[in-house]
Amino acid sequence: MGTENPGRPNFPMRPPPGPFASAPPTMTPFSSSRPTPPSAPPTMTPFSSAGPRPLARFSDQSVPPPPITSVPPVGGPYQQFPTSPFPSTAQSPPIRAPPEGQPPFQPRASQVSASSVSFPPQSQVPPVPMGSSPQSVNFSPSGVNVPQPPTGLLFSGPRPNIQPTFSPPDSSYSATKSNFQPPFPGYPSKKPAVSQAPSPFPAQQGSFMPPPPASSSPFSSQQGSYAPPPPVAASLGYQSRGQMQHPSSAPPIGGIQSLTEDFSSLSLASLPGSIDPGCDHRTLPRPLDGDEEPSSFTKMYPMNCNPRYLRLTTSGIPSSQSLASRWHLTLGAVVCPLAEDPEGEEVPVINYISTGIIRCRRCRAYVNPYVTFTDARRKWRCNICALLNDVPGDYFANLDATGRRIDLDQRPELLKGSVEFVAPTDYMNRPPMPPLYFFLIDVSLSAVRSGMIGVVAQTIRSCLDELPGFPRTQIGFITYDSTIHFYNMNQSLAQPQMMVVSDLDDIFVPLPDDLLVNLSESRNVVETFLDSLASMFQDNVNVESAFGPAVKAAFMVMSQLGGKLLIFQNTLPSLGVGRLKLRGDDLRAYGTDKEHLLRLPEGSFYKQMAADLTKYQIGVNVYAFSDKYTDIASLGTLAKYTGGQVYYYPNFQSSIHGEKLRHELVRDLTRETAWEAVMRIRCGKGIRCTSYHGNFMLRSTDLLALPTVDCDKAYAVQLSLEETLLTTQTVYLQAVLLYTASCGERRIRVHTAAAPVVTDLGEMYRQADTGAIFSLFCRLAIEKTLTNKLEDARNSLQLRIVKALREYRNLYAVQHRLGSRMIYPDSLKFLCSYGLALSKSVPLKGGYAAAQLDERCGAGFTMMALPVKRLLKLLYPSLIRIDEYLLKPSAQTDDFKNIMKRLPLVAESLDSRGLYLYDDGFRFVIWFGRMLSPDVAKNLLGADFAAELSKVILSEHDNEMSRRLMRILKKLRESDPSYYQLPYLVRQGEQPKEGLLLLVNLLEDQMGGTSGYVDWIMQIHRQVQQNT
Secondary structure, three states: OOOOOOOOOOOOOOOOOOHHHHOOOOOOOOOOOOOOOOOOOOOOOOOOOOOOOOOEOEEOOOOOOOOOOOOOOOOOOOOOOOOEOOOOOOOOOOOOOOOOOOOOOOOOHHHOOOOOOOOOOOOOOOOOOOOOOHHHOOOOOOOOEOOOOOOOOOEOOOOOOOOOOEOOOOOOOOOOOOEOOOOOOOOOOOOOOOOOOOOOOOOOOOOOOOOOOOOOOOOHHHOOOOOOOOOOOOOHHHOOOOOOOOOOOOOOOOOOOOEOOOEEEEEOOEOOOOOOEOOOHHHOOOOOOOOOOOOOOOOOOOOOOOOOOEEEOEOOEEOEHHHHHOOOOOOEEEEOOOOOOOOOOOOOEEOOOOOOOOEOOOOOOEOOOOOEEEOOOOEEEOOOOOOEEEOOHHHOOOEOOOOOEOOHHHOHHHOOOEEEEEOOHHHOOOOOOOOEEEEEEEOOHHHHHHOHHHHHHHHHHHOOOOOOOOOOOEEEEEEEOOOEEEEEOOOOOOOOEEEEEOOOOOOOOOOOOOOOEEOOOOHHHHHHHHHHHHHHOOOOOOOOOOHHHHHHHHHHHHOOOOEEEEEEEOOOOOOOOOOOOOOOOOHHHOOOOOHHHHHOOOOOHHHHHHHHHHHOOEEEEEEEEEOOOOOHHHHHHHHHOOOOOEEEEEOOOHHHHHHHHHHHHHHHHHOOOEEEEEEEEEEOOOEEEEEEEOOOEEOOOOEEEEEEEOOOOOEEEEEEEOOOEOOOOEEEEEEEEEEEOOOOOEEEEEEEEEEEEEOOHHHHHHOEOHHHHHHHHHHHHHHHHOOOOHHHHHHHHHHHHHHHHHHHHHHHOOOOOOOOEEEEEHHHOOHHHHHHHHHOOOOOOOOHHHOOHHHHHHHHHHHOOOOHHHHHHHHOOEEEEOHHHHOOOHHHOOOHHHHOOOOOOOHHHOEOOOEEEEEOOOEEEEEEOOOOOHHHHHHHHHHHOOOOHHHOOOOOOOOHHHHHHHHHHHHHHHHOOOOOOEEEEEEOOOOOHHHHHOHHHOOOOOEOOEOOHHHHHHHHHHHHHOOO
16 A cells, blocks of 8 residues: 555554644643633533442441452453564664764654564563663663452442441452562463454564663763763664663664553453443552652763752653643643752852852853863853853863863862852842841730730740851841730840830831841840730730731831741731731632632732832741631732741640641741742753742742742742754753852852753653642642632643543554553553542632631642642642551561551541551541550540540550650651641541541542542543543
8 A cells, every 4th residue: 555565564554643632622721821711611520420439338347248249350450561573564764873872773662553462571671761871770670560359349338428337458458569470471461451362473582773882971071071072872762761772682674673662551441241440449559659759860860950959840851842732741840949958968068259150151050060161171061052151260170081170079060960159249239138037926815815825935935046047136026906016125125115006007117226136135135025925915805906007017127138027817807908808708709700719819918018028038927827717818928929838727726736836836937048039940942931830929030039948948830842843952950049048148059950852752751750740730720729710720630631641542542452441651650649639639629618718728828839749748648557556566666667558548448446647747637446446545545535536635645555656756747847747636437527637538539529539530531532
């Protein structure tokens, strides 16, 4: 038929892209540039299921197990497709001699097809990343999970209410992961992937190319060397991931090359005679090991900054705009500039006052390990814009016998991807500011009754010795109810003087010079004030709150220096400018186009105030306490645009929540903070930043204003291609933070990363980073709730996932019989689980009844600032069983990691005889099974073990079991000290507390009309199959 080849079998050519690529659904995905007008709701509904789903039973020994009637599935959910030896009918490119240092050319995986005939898999040789020598690569083949066949009935009876019944535990349940073992040659697999006809052609083996010449890493010779870098090996798009040149094989004949399939799959076909999906929910992929930082290119780019500072959504940058348009998981990065240093890897501080800081003349990028030196070491080429720059005389160095600069070991900026320069005076508009902490405290009746004032005063006093910047640290206070109270803390006074301003319409500062004082000079006055603060207002019955005027007063006091403003607000602002009204109870707005207005600040005061605060380098942290509506949407705006964060304590009572407030306030006051900072992200040629997401104020098109920054803040950025086709083989990103350290130095922290340009969409998927993707997705979805309905935000998230999996399926739909399988790359095996978790998160879930408006807005502000690891733990929390550890002999309790085996978030994980700990990074929930031994409960709770647990406060008792439990909680808190997890106790069957604290957080179960994990997978798969 025009291209017949008698020596090759005929296979149909790959069809053109389906109509979904050119005619997407009417619903728009996340929009970050401007609000999108509301459109008709799409036909898909993310939380609908094919039918009513029966409830998973708890493991209750008192209830007899139901008869086992299920039939094991025909095909295993996970399939690893073997390599096919047959070529495609597509024309192979001619084989040419490769340039020196490059391996022979190989066609892309997408240019060849394979027969869907099953053969025993051949031994795999580790793949070679782009440009690196085979000797430097030591990849181990990724294990493929193979599920165990179901051993019992998973579901029984309809769900009558939120309290489930129990069924016996399944001993095979914990074995959700097992290493895939390929079948022996000549023996059939126990779980055939798919019924296939035997191939009439013998397997052709040994079709490998000769090995490439051994060469060093493509960047090792660039470290301070004047010689140009060696040619980079073929792009990742030209070599299949699971394929490598074999040293003992002959070259291929006629360009024949086999296609390596490295995708995983789930079999979702219904069982014969059953309407239930043939998918065992226990075998679904789950992120039980938490966040996994990408390491694919660690050996190839060893000089990249650590991933905790900068992570890309995919480490393979598309080579063209057309390829980027097929990547539906958004191209971007997540930057955490001040992340805590990896253990044993401190960021080096460099002080080159004599030579000055070396920067590119054109793009202003900083010198880094990927610049190259040429022209007898007199010039260096910028890796960002490729401009040749002169090397200053003081920076010139000769080379040793190996071609390295003789001073390379003294030049960390040429060796490490993360460095910190001490900035000269050229980088200062004014002398570096001292660390300044200003406290704005609500002293109205509700604040007095909750006990918040006493906890805040005691905590601040305990931290005075640990505040950064001694002896330069400045401090000040204002309290307010219906009036504003200023405090003169001059060091000559024995006790502070209070000055009251009652004119809220014309706020003035009564004593400008002594409201902000040096802490080391006025220490005694400050301590006296904090000791007497709680008793000073203990009889206050004023219920009003002049919050807006108080913020303006604090701004007037701080505007000369800047600093950090900590606001403690306990009631709805009711007086003066910025007063707010009750609007969270407007049920009529939900489900309409006006719903999103409830999540926006009321009026323009708060956003304008935030802009003024940012201009004068004032960052705001808001601590909100209330048992009533306080309009977090408006109050949190002050933190959002000043680089701060929101701490929300609903129904705060000092006797219950005081410890959480104390620890989080200590963390806020004592962690290392960067002051009066700005951040810019520079991209290599052909790439640009299009939008930024997080808590900051955008000063210009690409400059983020951050009055305060710390290690608990992360920022996301979306990237796009400026050019139709990238001409480079590597793209570089450089994130730079200019800030004032607490010690008084002006510093520049530089993080540099390199990533290869790929021409194969499959390689983009294989190099995807799920953590970075969902960190960006989360910010986009939360921003969409500010302009659209909650349902639209959830649908946009689901649409992106569907488009991504559909595009990936199209890569293999022609070559293979995929049937009812859902296929995905191993790098995105948790895409659906995190997608479901994000849809059920507090900012996005349900409607009016699913979460209170303040709680929803507070969670949104928090998640917008979280680093990747912390965000993923919040999305998919830990559930562990701890009673077995508590009952072990003391000699076996040393291995703490053994009990950290996380369980899936399903009701079936809970055994009524057990004790379980739920941890989302913000709180603990300890669940007592109804059949748990009374001795365990008595040892842990003391005399209150039989009481209602909502009235019991967990504390340490004088027995080994109680001490072990407290050690577990302590270790978990120490692993992530940014927030303090307060323990909540709940007993099985204690409603509604059990449902609100735990059952509603079992993400994989159906709850309140939302889909379970299996239903979510099935719904995604049905939409993926459309137009595939």
